[in-house]
Amino acid sequence: MIAEERIPETSPLEDESLANYYSRMAKKYMRFPLKRVLSRIRALGVEEGLALDVGTGPGIFPLWIAQALTGIKFIAIDLSPAMIQEAQFNAKEMGLEDRVLFQVGSAYALPLRDKTVDLIICLNTLHHLEDPLSFFNEASRVLKEGGKFVMVDLRRDAPKPVAIFFNLLWRLMIREARARKGLWNSLKASFTLEECKKLLQRSALQGWKIYPQAIEMWIESA
Ligand SMILES: C[S@@+](CC[C@H](N)C(=O)[O-])C[C@H]1O[C@@H](n2cnc3c(N)ncnc32)[C@H](O)[C@@H]1O
Numbered sequence: 001m002i003a004e005e006r007i008p009e010t011s012p013l014e015d016e017s018l019a020n021y022y023s024r025m026a027k028k029y030m031r032f033p034l035k036r037v038l039s040r041i042r043a044l045g046v047e048e049g050l051a052l053d054v055g056t057g058p059g060i061f062p063l064w065i066a067q068a069l070t071g072i073k074f075i076a077i078d079l080s081p082a083m084i085q086e087a088q089f090n091a092k093e094m095g096l097e098d099r100v101l102f103q104v105g106s107a108y109a110l111p112l113r114d115k116t117v118d119l120i121i122c123l124n125t126l127h128h129l130e131d132p133l134s135f136f137n138e139a140s141r142v143l144k145e146g147g148k149f150v151m152v153d154l155r156r157d158a159p160k161p162v163a164i165f166f167n168l169l170w171r172l173m174i175r176e177a178r179a180r181k182g183l184w185n186s187l188k189a190s191f192t193l194e195e196c197k198k199l200l201q202r203s204a205l206q207g208w209k210i211y212p213q214a215i216e217m218w219i220e221s222a
Pocket residue numbers: 013014026054055056057058059060061077078079080083105106107108122123124125128129
């Protein structure tokens with residue numbers, strides 16, 4: 001356990017220079033996490049349709065997924081205009097601005113009609129949410145019957161030695177002083193697997209499974 005009680009993060013992610021730094025780091029280090037997410041999406045049988053990414057940051061995940069799965073169109077939202085600006089730049093750079101649409105938006109009011117989405121992803125974002133239950137309800141509202149989801153986040157109940165090891169790696173990779181405490185602070189802000197499970201049980205989202213992986217928890221369609 002990293003901390004008994006959650007310590008919410010005061011998020012600096014609307015800062016333009018940090019958003020740009022996050023974007024550069026994501027391009028450098030997210031290939032391996034992408035492979036893991038992509039393999040789960042493929043295992044769930046999603047190859048085409050409309051996908052939604054919630055808390056997209058600089059948009060690296062939906063852009064790379066859209067590159068790999070050419071039948072998918074993405075809408076990707078983030079609360080931070082600075083992140084959306086980075087994401088739009090990245091989409092243009094990759095020539096994907098017609099297939100991956102970025103817009104400022106909230107996890108609590110998804111900008112889509114009921115039952116219109118084939119796939120939802122939400123990566124490294126749950127620990128920013130004060131009210132994940134409302135987000136799970138929104139996810140359930142916009143998903144089509146049989147629609148799939150893959151959500152990944154840190155978990156505060158990760159074994160401390162494992163978390164210390166990952167934090168050491170993080171501090172070796174991250175040069176920007178303001179971001180160096182980022183992983184540990186995010187771990188402290190995250191939910192435990194049990195907390196998240198209870199929220200899922202109370203939510204309208206159906207057909208989920210949740211399981212631990214090192215310092216993360218994965219929530220996906222069963
Ligand atoms: C750690 S970043 C993850 C970015 C990206 N998914 C990734 O894995 O690289 C979390 C993002 O969630 C966004 N965020 C925080 N609260 C949000 C909310 N209520 N609705 C939508 N996005 C939110 C933040 O602005 C930030 O860009």
